[in-house]
Every structure is written in structure tokens, then in C-alpha cells.
Amino acid sequence: MNIHEYQAKELFKSYGVSVPSGVVVDSADQARSLIESKAGIFGGAATVFAVKAQIHAGGRGKAGGVKIAKNTADIPGLVAGLLGKTLVTHQTGPEGRLVRKVWIEEGAVISKEYYLSLVLDRTSRRISILASTEGGMEIEEVSAAHPEKILTLAVDPEIGCKGFVGRQVASFLGLPVTLYNSFASLLSNLYRFFIDTDCMMVEINPLIMTGDGRLLALDAKVSFDDNALYRQEKVMALRDLFEENELEIEASKHRLNYVKLDGSIACMVNGAGLAMATMDVIALAGGSPANFLDVGGGASKETVEQAFRILLGDPAVKGIFVNIFGGIVRCERIAGGIIAAAKDVKLHVPLVVRLQGTNAKEGREMLRDSGLNLQVAEELFEGAEKIVLAVKGAK
């Protein structure tokens, strides 16, 4: 699960990681009235402000989602310009993301920019620290062009992020010695935050040294482990459903694992690995998958029916390929569920069902005898070819 920058900054602050003061607004009027009443940051010494669109994606700066106001009078206009705008960045996909909230913060005098992140690194099986002197750039670009400018340090979970770890990173970054201790405490606070809230990734890009020699997190990006949300009530409260796909939210309510893609052939599969392989085979047969959907082991009538409704909720879907490997649940029962569900939802697109495994022959016969307008397949690739052909024929 991801959260917005302003939410991440509030969390950072509560963990003793310094961030610029700011305020989040969802209308230009709200910004105007805060400015007029000299509330918070508008009553202080700050004369320059950063006005930042809040969406769950990186690359906002390049997409025009971050503006600088040299005086408070400019702020409402900049806020109005960002709200309601659809930002397209390298992380949003071509459809982009609608801006619903804007974060306004005090401008900071930047003396030097750094990159700092913590990631749960599957290779070292530890939390790794990534640090670089090339702050403000995409870390992937730095990694490709100047790998020597990145320090990667895996923290032993049995030891934790102690002072010596922080000093080592501070030294790599070439921080003034007078800042070693404050950097080490920032890093250990960030690590504590990472552990406490079950993060997968925390990224500060850039972390800056200000003109008066303080460390400040100018940006904040955090993602959490979905498996751990059951024990993270405070994090769950930060979930923004507007940032998620409607069909995906609906699917998760029914405990279906669905990811929307941009193709036209929908698939319904039991098991995540087989679901991915099914997408691949659809592509191999000349089609393009409309989704990833794992219906789990059971594939009961109710599950299949919900799954059909979700697949048909995507207007791009021109055909459905059901691929079930019946193991513990026998194929006749699965076939029964598919027939009942297909009748209830009144399918209007071609359907190909591939059943394999326990009693597959009986299951396929039931499907053929059902009177439904569907095709049956034995092999995975055969099924994919049939649905690709059926969709082409229907055009």
C-alpha cells in the first residue's frame, strides 16, 4: 500500500525526522483563507513556498506537478492550476492520475542534495540502506550511469541501525563531521519507523542540507507491506481509495486477486503462478491480456460469478478465458460453478473454458452439454488460441 507525500511527512515528523512545515488543501479557496488568516506556515518568516500535487506516483516534478511560489499571493492560482489536473508521469501509465489534494510547504535554502532510502531487500534478506550524493535524480539513472556514487548497506536485523551504521553512511556522503551524529539519529529514526509500521520502502529524494546546516527531508515516499496491514491500523487509516482502481477495490472485497491491465482478453485462473502464465500464453497466441485474476483454489459458483462481474466491468474486455487446474476441487464441481455463474451473469462476450486435472473429462462434457455459448479446451495453449480467434471473429 502506498500513501501520499503529505501523509508520509506527518509520519516522519512523529518519528523525529525533520521535514518542512506545510499544509494540505483540496481547494484554492481553502488556501486563500489560510493565507488571509496567516495560519501556520503563512504567519511565519517563510517567503518562498513549494506547491506540490499529491498523487501516488513519482516523477511529479517533470510532469508539472510541483510549483514554486515566490509570494503567498501566487499560491491560490497555483493550487487551482494543479487541482483537477491529470498528471502523467513514468509511474502513472498513460491514463495518468487526477490531482485531488495539494501540499503547500515552506521553501528551503538548499546547500546540498542527497538521496537516501531504506528497502526490504529480498537479495540480502535484510533492510538495505541506499545512499547517494546525487540527490534529486532518479536513483535508477544514477545506478546506471554512476554506480560508484551509490552506497548499499544491509542492516543486520539482529543488530539494528546503530550509530556506527549512520556514521558510515554520513562519511560516504561526505557530510561535515559536525553533522554525523544528527545524520545517524535521522537514519536510526527512519529505520525505527520502517520496522514499526512494516514498510517495504522509504525514500527521501532529496534529503537536503540547508543553508544553515540542518538535514531536512524535502520529499517522502513510503510503501507498506500489504501482508502486515492487519496489524497497522494507523497506516490503514491513510489508505486513499481514489488512488486505486475501482475494479481492483471491488475484487479485493471478494478476496479475489485482480490487477487490471490494458488488453482485451480477460482471464480467470486459479493460482497466481498459473494466472501469470495464462496471461503470457494469451500474448503468445497473439492476444493481449486484460487482467491478472487469481480466484484461489476453490472456484465455487459464487467466486466465479463475482469474478465474471468484475471482468465484465472492464469495457475493454472482448472475450473471457477461464483456465482452471482442478486439483483438490474436482473438475465437475468447477464446471458446475462456471455453468451456473455464466447463466446468472448473461455473458455477452465469447467464453473459452479450459479445464484440466481431476475428472477433467467429465467437467468438459458438462460444459459442452450445458447449452451455453462457450468453447472448451484441453490444453492451455489451445485454449488461448481459441479465445484469440473467437475475439477476432466477433469484431
Added chain:
Amino acid sequence: MSILVDRSTRVIVQGITGKEGSYHAMACRDYGTLVLGGVTPGKGGTIHEGFPVWDSVRDAADAVHPDVSLIFVPPAFAADAILEAAEAGIGLIVCITEGIPVQDMMRVRRILDIKNEEGEDIRLIGPNCPGIITPDGAKIGIMPGYIHKRGRVGVVSRSGTLTYEAVWQLTQLGLGESTCVGIGGDPIRGLNFREVLSLFEKDPETEAIVMIGEIGGDDEEKAAAFARAHMTKPIIGFIAGLTAPPGRRMGHAGAIVSGGKGSARDKMKALEAYGVIVVDNPSVIGRTVAETLKSGSYRRVPTCHG
């Protein structure tokens, strides 16, 4: 022969009175596995579906000296259950549970590594896996037993149903399987491809290996590099997720292409470069194994021994 488990393997089930634990303990017993009982804290001394129940793994270990503990404990308690089995000295721990917080697994894995560095010999399979089966020997997991047939091919996979798909093909073609190991779909897990490949290399019954990977991480690449250096048996590989968009998690917690790394295309290329026979169509896994074994021309030449 086979690897890790056979007819004589003694098994207990943690979470045996739960719905899943109970169902699968019986299914494993029906298959012929020596399931000696199970553990549910607070229900020690009772009998459940004919299985004796103990309060702790330690009690069960004292009573029946199991080789394997099969875990069906809910995600919030699964890390604790794995460590309990490790502390009780169980040599092979098979954890089926899906949805364990990754940081829990990070700590568990670190502790298991420390124990093994100190000279203990504890292996973990999973979590988030179907388990392990040696056909006609022992089924220790949730896979449908009947699709398997004892034979010549070792199978190692990060996925569940995709493994059944491959196994089914091997069985239909009469090749059969020596042992099938589902190492699980989580980013941090116990046994990895490399360790399982090395066990298959030493097993005289295994003539070829099917390796089923997916997007995310670089375990497949590392295993293939290991195979190039140390293995003689042919490996037939498939990687799921060629069409998965970057940055999105595909069901399994570990199935995500991140920072441009872990894509199926890169993995396939790396595997091929290391001499793995890579198929891009999962429907032909079985046929490819059959052709490879039939031609007999395929013999890997390890680049070095060690």
C-alpha cells in the same frame, strides 16, 4: 531415491485442529504419509480425527521424534510457529501459510541462518507454498496427490497450480517425478532454487529437472549460474510473468518487477546463457523434457567442480 522426504519420513502438523490443517493432515495420511499427530496450543492430550494432539512442538518432538513439521498456522502466528519448530530441533519445516508479513520472515530467516552457522541443520520450505511430495512416498503439503507419478524428473517451483500443470504433463507422458518441491511465492523464504537443484544433482533417480520461476528477484539467475558451474543434469526452465507490467504485484508477494529488475525477459535470457533449456509456452514443458531425455545428447559440462 528421492530428495528430502520419502516413505519413512515422520511428520507432525502445526495447527492440526484448524480447518486447513485438519483437512490436509488427513489428505496426507490418506496418501500414505506417516503423519504422527499435531500441535495446537491448549489442546494437548486430545485426539483429533485420530491424530494425537500436543500443546507444543517440543512435546510432540519428545513423544514421536518427527523429521518434518508441516505448518498451517494463520499468518499472524506463522513466524512464531516456524521458530518453535526450529527451537524444537525439527530438521525440515514446511510452511504452507500465505500472507506472512515480510519483516517477520526477514527475522525468521536470519535466526535460521544463525542456527545453521552454529552447526545445526534446519531447512525451511516456503512459506506461501504447496509443500513437497515424493510420489508414492510422502505427500507433505496441499498438492493433489493423484496427479503425480513416481519417475525421473525433479520439479522445483515458486508457484502452486503452475507446478501442478507441469507435473500433470510429466505424468501424462509417463515420465513421472522423483520429488516436487514448491519453494513458495514470498520474497523471503527458506530453501531456494539453488539448494534444491544441488539436491537433485546428487539424487540418482532424478534425470532431469523442471525449474519454474516467475518475475521478481534474481534467484532463478543465481540458480542457473550455480547449475552452469556444478551440474550435469539438464534443466528445463519456465518463467511466468512476461506480460506483467513493472511495479505491480501479481498475486504472490514476491512477484513484482521493481526498479527495472526481475523481469521475465531478463531472467529467460540469463537462464539460456547459463545453459538452461527455456520454454516460453508452459503447455510444452512436459514434451520438452521428454525430447531432451530421449535425445540423450544433452549433457551439461560443468565449468568447474566444487
